[in-house]
């Protein structure tokens with residue numbers, strides 16, 4: 215068995231339903247052999263990736279997530295984190311071709327559904343074969359590696375219901391097992407993780423980040439995730455949702471339901487709700503609708519997660535996936551929902567590299 219690491223460049227790719235995540239390892243030192251052999255193409259690719267932070271119209275490098283001085287397969291270097299919409303795969307392949315990728319390597323490693331869906335395109339258009347890895351294996355492997363490597367990777371929110379006092383706090387995740395891993399991408403997967411190679415996918419829901427974005431675009435006319443989050447930030451979902459206190463005048467104390475709990479999401483924009491008069495309906499803004507959509511999707515995920523945690527008797531939940539990108543509203547909601555409904559026994563944890571673990575794990579599996 216050949217145990218030597220694959221030749222550079224080292225990439226890990228996670229081709230999801232919405233976003234393609236690309237992790238690139240830039241070596242700090244180049245061996246003599248590599249320097250002799252380092253073809254112009256390799257140098258060009260390295261420079262293109264590391265000198266730019268935008269690629270074409272839709273590719274981005276998340277420079278704030280960059281990790282310097284990591285060690286993979288005995289090599290020191292920097293991890294770069296890049297993403298672009300999966301719908302731009304055609305342009306990505308054209309770019310890879312124009313940069314001469316095919317002259318350099320014959321295989322790139324990929325995970326996510328797109329590794330299957332686009333396999334033919336990689337072959338036909340750039341003459342690249344895909345080494346495919348399972349996305350959930352990759353997700354866990356990647357998150358364990360990054361969490362171990364980056365001392366401030368894992369955090370939680372203190373006082374998540376109080377905007378003034380709420381703060382991000384580092385969390386010591388050195389004894390991780392068991393934990394639930396909730397990946398909120400276009401859809402949602404929930405895994406129970408008992409050890410580094412011991413996990414099950416216990417549940418999931420199709421109501422995920424893709425649902426939020428789709429419904430939000432329909433309801434508000436917005437076009438991007440960033441726009442949707444911005445709208446939600448200044449909106450008020452209680453102008454759209456029916457709360458327990460709208461029905462009871464207060465809490466439903468017999469069963470411990472607080473007055474501010476949502477009793478029926480979006481109820482107030484239907485004809486039975488407060489919005490039955492046209493005037494009333496006109497007072498609801500795009501911002502309110504965006505916020506209500508975000509809250510609805512997030513609470514539903516929180517609720518399913520709680521049931522899973524109860525079932526599995528697991529007390530720590532790690533939330534990942536790009537739905538949480540630039541989205542403190544959802545993180546705080548999840549944090550308070552876990553805390554409130556479990557009377558403080560369930561803990562919601564978050565990770566800085568939220569959407570990139572599949573790509574990292576894929577790279578690690580590839581390099582061996």
Ligand code: ADP
Pocket residue numbers: 229230231232233234326398399400401422423424425426427439440535536537538539569
């Ligand atoms: P997938 O692997 O299914 O593509 P991700 O973990 O990449 O899943 O998350 C995709 C979700 O992240 C989207 O549905 C959306 O809610 C959110 N998101 C965050 N940033 C963006 C962005 N720039 N473009 C589109 N969706 C984004």
